[in-house]
Amino acid sequence: MTAAKSGTPGATPGAAALDAQAQKVARHIAQRQHIARNLAADPGMPPTRGQRAADAVAKFGGSWTFVGLFGLTMAVWVAANALLLATRGSTFDPYPYILLNLFLSMLAAIQAPIILMSQNRQAERDRVSAAHDYEVNLKAELEIMLLHDKVDELREKQWAELLALQREQLDLLAGLIQQNRPAS
Numbered sequence: 001m002t003a004a005k006s007g008t009p010g011a012t013p014g015a016a017a018l019d020a021q022a023q024k025v026a027r028h029i030a031q032r033q034h035i036a037r038n039l040a041a042d043p044g045m046p047p048t049r050g051q052r053a054a055d056a057v058a059k060f061g062g063s064w065t066f067v068g069l070f071g072l073t074m075a076v077w078v079a080a081n082a083l084l085l086a087t088r089g090s091t092f093d094p095y096p097y098i099l100l101n102l103f104l105s106m107l108a109a110i111q112a113p114i115i116l117m118s119q120n121r122q123a124e125r126d127r128v129s130a131a132h133d134y135e136v137n138l139k140a141e142l143e144i145m146l147l148h149d150k151v152d153e154l155r156e157k158q159w160a161e162l163l164a165l166q167r168e169q170l171d172l173l174a175g176l177i178q179q180n181r182p183a184s
Helices: 020-030 049-061 064-087 098-180
Strands: none
Touching: 020 098, 049 064, 049 098
16 A cells, blocks of 8 residues: 555555455455355354244245245135135124134234345345455455556666667767768
């Protein structure tokens, strides 16, 4: 990092001025180690049984299978009540289906917090992934800056060599011109 980029004129920040992620990236660069890793294969702490259950409920509750089964259950409920009304004259849950509404309300009351728990876990995984992406991007940026510095150094060295070669050629050319001048 240059003095202009650090915000402090004339000084470059030391390792203590860097945050933990930047220090980690600097160590990986200095030790020439990879920083990228597969976060899906390295989840950190394994999920608890409750977390796995919350993920499964959220996955099933947010699927077309659930929507289809839910719609089918309601249709069977209404059809069973209509059939009982037609054959017996009474139903187990008369219109407006108060028992069905009770079951639906209980399902929603149980399902909503479970889905929120799963979403919180997904948000945490996303935060870890974003932090890792930042580290990888920071390392790539620093590596690119180092490569630019090396290319600039090589270019400066080549320019110096070309100028020295050109001076030699000019000196040789001046010597040839002196030799070919008629003596007066």
